[in-house]
Amino acid sequence: MTSVPDTPEPGFRLSQLIYDTRYRSLTIQVVVLFLVMAGAAWLVDNTIRNLNVLGKDFNFGFLGNRSGYDIAQHLIPYSNDSTHARAMLVGLLNTLWISFVGCITATVIGVFVGVMRLSPNWLVSRLMTAYVEVFRNIPLLLWILVAIALLTEVMPAPNAYRINPTTGEAQTSMILFDSVALTNRYTAIPSMEFLRSLGVVNTPFAPISLDVVAVLVLFAVSIWANRRFVGWANAVQAATGVRPTTWWKSLLILFAPVIVLLIALGFRLHEPTLQGFNFTGGTNVSNAFVALWAGLSLYTGAFIAEIVRAGILAVSKGQTEAAAALGMRSGRIMRLVILPQALRVIVPPLISQFLNLTKNSSLAIAVGYMDLRGTLGGITLNQTGRELECILLMMLIYLSISLVISGAMNLFNRKVRLKER
Amino acid sequence: MKKTVFFGALAAAGLTAGIASAATLDDVKARGVLNCGVNTGLVGFAAPDANGNWSGFDVALCKAVAAAVFGDPSKVKYVPTTGQTRFTALASGEVDVLVRNTTWTFSRDTDLKMDFAGVNYYDGQGFMVHKDSGITSAKELDGASVCIQTGTTTELNLADYFKANGMSYQPIAIDSNAEGEQQYIAGACDAYTTDASGLAATRAAFADPDNHIILPEIISKEPLGPAVRHGDSQWLDIVKWTLYALIAAEEYGVTSANVEELAKGTENPEVNRLLGVEGGLGAMTGLPNDWAVHAIKAGGNYGEIFAATIGESTPIGLARGLNAQWTQGGLLYAMPFR
Numbered sequence A: 001m002t003s004v005p006d007t008p009e010p011g012f013r014l015s016q017l018i019y020d021t022r023y024r025s026l027t028i029q030v031v032v033l034f035l036v037m038a039g040a041a042w043l044v045d046n047t048i049r050n051l052n053v054l055g056k057d058f059n060f061g062f063l064g065n066r067s068g069y070d071i072a073q074h075l076i077p078y079s080n081d082s083t084h085a086r087a088m089l090v091g092l093l094n095t096l097w098i099s100f101v102g103c104i105t106a107t108v109i110g111v112f113v114g115v116m117r118l119s120p121n122w123l124v125s126r127l128m129t130a131y132v133e134v135f136r137n138i139p140l141l142l143w144i145l146v147a148i149a150l151l152t153e154v155m156p157a158p159n160a161y162r163i164n165p166t167t168g169e170a171q172t173s174m175i176l177f178d179s180v181a182l183t184n185r186y187t188a189i190p191s192m193e194f195l196r197s198l199g200v201v202n203t204p205f206a207p208i209s210l211d212v213v214a215v216l217v218l219f220a221v222s223i224w225a226n227r228r229f230v231g232w233a234n235a236v237q238a239a240t241g242v243r244p245t246t247w248w249k250s251l252l253i254l255f256a257p258v259i260v261l262l263i264a265l266g267f268r269l270h271e272p273t274l275q276g277f278n279f280t281g282g283t284n285v286s287n288a289f290v291a292l293w294a295g296l297s298l299y300t301g302a303f304i305a306e307i308v309r310a311g312i313l314a315v316s317k318g319q320t321e322a323a324a325a326l327g328m329r330s331g332r333i334m335r336l337v338i339l340p341q342a343l344r345v346i347v348p349p350l351i352s353q354f355l356n357l358t359k360n361s362s363l364a365i366a367v368g369y370m371d372l373r374g375t376l377g378g379i380t381l382n383q384t385g386r387e388l389e390c391i392l393l394m395m396l397i398y399l400s401i402s403l404v405i406s407g408a409m410n411l412f413n414r415k416v417r418l419k420e421r
Numbered sequence B: 001m002k003k004t005v006f007f008g009a010l011a012a013a014g015l016t017a018g019i020a021s022a023a024t025l026d027d028v029k030a031r032g033v034l035n036c037g038v039n040t041g042l043v044g045f046a047a048p049d050a051n052g053n054w055s056g057f058d059v060a061l062c063k064a065v066a067a068a069v070f071g072d073p074s075k076v077k078y079v080p081t082t083g084q085t086r087f088t089a090l091a092s093g094e095v096d097v098l099v100r101n102t103t104w105t106f107s108r109d110t111d112l113k114m115d116f117a118g119v120n121y122y123d124g125q126g127f128m129v130h131k132d133s134g135i136t137s138a139k140e141l142d143g144a145s146v147c148i149q150t151g152t153t154t155e156l157n158l159a160d161y162f163k164a165n166g167m168s169y170q171p172i173a174i175d176s177n178a179e180g181e182q183q184y185i186a187g188a189c190d191a192y193t194t195d196a197s198g199l200a201a202t203r204a205a206f207a208d209p210d211n212h213i214i215l216p217e218i219i220s221k222e223p224l225g226p227a228v229r230h231g232d233s234q235w236l237d238i239v240k241w242t243l244y245a246l247i248a249a250e251e252y253g254v255t256s257a258n259v260e261e262l263a264k265g266t267e268n269p270e271v272n273r274l275l276g277v278e279g280g281l282g283a284m285t286g287l288p289n290d291w292a293v294h295a296i297k298a299g300g301n302y303g304e305i306f307a308a309t310i311g312e313s314t315p316i317g318l319a320r321g322l323n324a325q326w327t328q329g330g331l332l333y334a335m336p337f338r
């Protein structure tokens, strides 16, 4: 009599690691883990050996040495006597600054274009489509180069603003009541000045103007007060059904205190004047910055427009119709009904656009805007020969920036997300 | 068990790790072509023509080294490098020798782990301005916008010079000579600064060279020379002595025209040793004994190369100046071939 055993033989055979589903996934994971570890070990080992062969060490001491080079655009005080670490900080701030203003303008452009592209007006929607397709399908670098080429070739040299002694006239004149000069190097705009200044506190990081701090604090307080006021108006409306007039009172609360403070501090704009080779006395916004800003905003704006459009289309048509049935006009429908719902579709891809913009800002190298890539990853790397250290540091910094941005945007996303109970 | 496998993997990885080889000559021979790092385009020093053939003063040295190694000056691959990429290209082994208007400085020689094989052009940093600006001296440049190539000694000298003279300036960072030309011509900078030889070469390529002047101030010493990776003295010797061979050839009147003739033997023992007729010098550094004959035949001796690429009869029009032979009051001085 033969019997078929229905339990496997006792004991463990090696082939079970592959054929037995109980072990297979574990086997695969262990193998992959080994491969990854071996890969990492190879990289590290290779690096160490090659550094040894070249006689180079791995050391961040150079960051404390004098940099010796100048940087045209610096948001904090910097000179060639500053350290490489400071140069890195200058570059980092330039990166953050261009990313910040870029993200804001790209979002404004994107929302505007995305909404307009859905406009029933044929011409408007086609124009917006053309914008999106043109900017989305040509590499960003080209847009930046086009922008800088236009700015350098079309704008006059600062020299053109000089008054010719024989004719008594200049070739070009400043615009906006003689306060702004467009040149092929920069746009000279007025700077702020406080005649009765509260003074400046010098910190090692940057000097802080107490005037600016005071204005910002007061403005924050005004915003808070205005929110209380609007809350009060809402409560009255809820209780009585009549909404008190708020708009001019809101404006008053928001701006009157700040204006009074500005007058008290003797605020005025100091206009740039041509002195020697260049404009001085105002703020010179370099063309490199403007070109990069324009390129980044217009390019990323086109992507954001598509995201916004998709978000709006994702809100069912019934919502629009219901709101219209309640007697709302299209602008309010968009603002109060559609966009808030569309936001939860929009925000996650928007995060990645912000991250893209921030990383793309490293194309600054093409126009000589000194961002992190230009200082730490460019001149410092080259003058000190510390390729590995500089690149690692730079990667770490970009990674941290990206993580912070996506962290912050995730918080925002949590706020606008559809709340299901 | 995990540990042993890990170490096994580590050991295997160690065996296969790509190590930048120390024996550059062997690598070059095995590859059959010399990778020569040059600049991205500076007419007179290194620039490709419409057919992609490179020529110039620095290129001639690349050719001479290739001729010394292979007996064939055409076995060169030119790798264009910018001020910023050149040292990484050398350190990573992408190029075997860097001949790119590169200044020999202490930190490059030591900390950046390069070895300079000598000086092929003694230079200094200067300024170029538009003639109609009316500027006649660098001391008048206070407040000016100045175009500089990043990653160069130029930008460091510039910072020092303006500070020493209590002047301020607006640096406009550029990445290559071409970009600098464009910005300068468009008037985005008042002055363009780099090595005086580079300025002369740049100016010669303009449509209207006469509307631009090079200011008289020379604000630094810029000994430009070929560089190799630190740690391979055989390769360093080859590049160094190829340069000396070109310089010595001029000193002893050996030219591309007569080198074949002289290589049959002369009265001058130094020339005989140089050309491998006697002494067997080539073998001492792993080259054939007639290496210098090929190197000199490639583009001529130092003087011939200078005259053909950047000399006074070319549009660039540089005088020999410091780059004359020591016998003519210059600084060129080849070590004895013995």
Ligand SMILES: N[C@@H](CCC(=O)N[C@@H](CS)C(=O)NCC(=O)O)C(=O)O
Binding pocket: B038, B039, B040, B041, B042, B081, B082, B083, B100, B101, B102, B103, B149, B151, B152, B153, B154, B175, B176, B177, B178, B194, B195, B197, B198, B199, B222, B224
């Ligand atoms: N000698 C300086 C400057 C070298 C340099 O960048 N020279 C420029 C102008 S002479 C150049 O070769 N440019 C050519 C290019 O952009 O490829 C150094 O070694 O740092």
